[in-house]
Amino acid sequence: MISRLLTLLFLSSPSLIVTAQDYRWQQRVEYAMDVRLDVVAHKVTGTQRLVYYNNSQDTLTKVYYHLFFNAFQPGSMMDVRSRNISDPDRRVMDRISKLKDDEIGYQHILALKQDGKEVGYKVDQTILEVVLAKPLLPRTKTVFDMKFEAQVPLQIRRSGRDNREGIAYSMTQWYPKMAEYDFQGWHADQYVAREFHGVWGDFDVRISIDRKFVIGGTGKLQNPDKVGHGYENAGTTVKQPEGELLWHFIAKDVIDFAWAADPGYTHDRVQVPGGPELHFFYQKNERTSDWIKLQSAVIKTFQYLNQHFGRYPFDTYSIIQGGDGAMEYPMCTLILGEGQLSGLVAAVSHEVAHSWYQMALASNESLHAWMDEGFADFARDEFLASAFGGENPHQSSYQRYFNFVSSGSQEPASQHADHFNTNRAYAAASYGVGAVFLEQLKYLIGEAPFYEGMMRYYNTWKMHHPEPNDFLRVMEKVSGLQLHWYYRYWINTTKHIDYGIGEIIERDGSTMVTLQCVGEFPMPVDFLVTYKDGTAELFYITTDELMGRKPVEDSTIKRTDLDAWPWVYPTYTLTIRHPSREIEDLEIDPRQRMADVNRKNNKVIMADLHTAFKDPTR
């Protein structure tokens, strides 16, 4: 009866089909902005109408906006942090403290109403706190109408004007942006250094600017035949108006809106077969000569990522020569334009990978930077290896992790991105630790379930804010294995993996090998025995924590499954049913996917063993 009843329930209730939305509510925003950029005074003035949906079960009496430009003022938290951290970002250093009044950034609120009523607010550096005129009840919406004025700072980091490559405007973090409120409450962090978290929603943005300027950014241009500048449909004659040009962009299902403007941009368009239209914006000169060659590499990046990690969710993407370094935004990236082609390709493919790991799977970057930076590096390195060859795509990520461990400054990757003691620790813990997390996960659950899981993770959680547990649960379901222990050890602690080969003895024609867990981090062990006749045998010792075994990964090698190694046991002895003279060598994790901090004790070549075997029967 029960099974009958369950069947009926499943048939009668379509809501039983589980989506990410069923697991967790999320707030929603709909921005309509009409702004003008004065290219002489470097000021943005305009209006912002924001429809804000409170999908939580909480009544909100306040909301918070980010005013990122305010960070670029002497004495700001970003300035003070940069002048006190032991390894300041060379792009920031003490540069903020030296900005003059006409070089600083600011965002001033000129008027703010909620549903037509004035609201009280106060500004604390980069955070605007708004006391609502009327409490916002659960599952209701409200409308904020704002007038604001902003001064675009001289380029320091990410946003700003007149950067060192001569790009006029990098307009990122440029508008008053609603902070995210989620199951953990408000995420209204002061802008100190890095990493963002945004509310999902739609943007309708109108920008008026001197008509000489070319704009690239988030969203799809709605009036290409009026704007021209390379956006117009083939065969259209564009008649631009005198004076300023109005650009109208719409972006749906995004967490932010970024743009850049320069009068000297060349604008190229190329189509990814079966994918988005790509737009390239760059100043054409001898230092950016590789931007044509870059285009085919970006096409390949999209094709590869579409195939392996899920379909890119938008129909355009723009690669824009911008302010400094490289930074990801929805449907675009801003990236330095000069330098070697290989560096450009590596940087752009990382940023493109963020379209999966941030712009679709929008984890909270401040809390889980490893989930966007590490995953983007991982996907980028898999693409680069497939396109350009290379033995181990993730070698540099492992090396970064090992250097981190030996530096003595390791902190857990679960640290908030702004609160690491050093910039180096942040970088290693997010990029290196995050990429190794995935490659090591492949070792834990096997290659086929891993890639199936990456695809399922994307399709389940795209356009949401996945948490670490959401990712783990998908991986547990595809593999049938238990994984939260791995996450706790790898992300929340600085415990290290170190397995070694201990005593080897021979008894009754068999060889007994004792493996040692030297580190404090349990793992399953792939133990490869190569025989003198050229054959090999993989002994697979799972850990009890995994509660199961990964499938055979390489069917060309015989695999022998042994009993699980309970994590409390420091040693594990296995028997090889061959005398030692028939064995060429023994090796723990020959593919080196386990981030074992001491690999010197992982391999024994039998011929190197000088000590005679003890026969315990004598």
Ligand SMILES: [Zn+2]
């Ligand atoms: Zn990144």
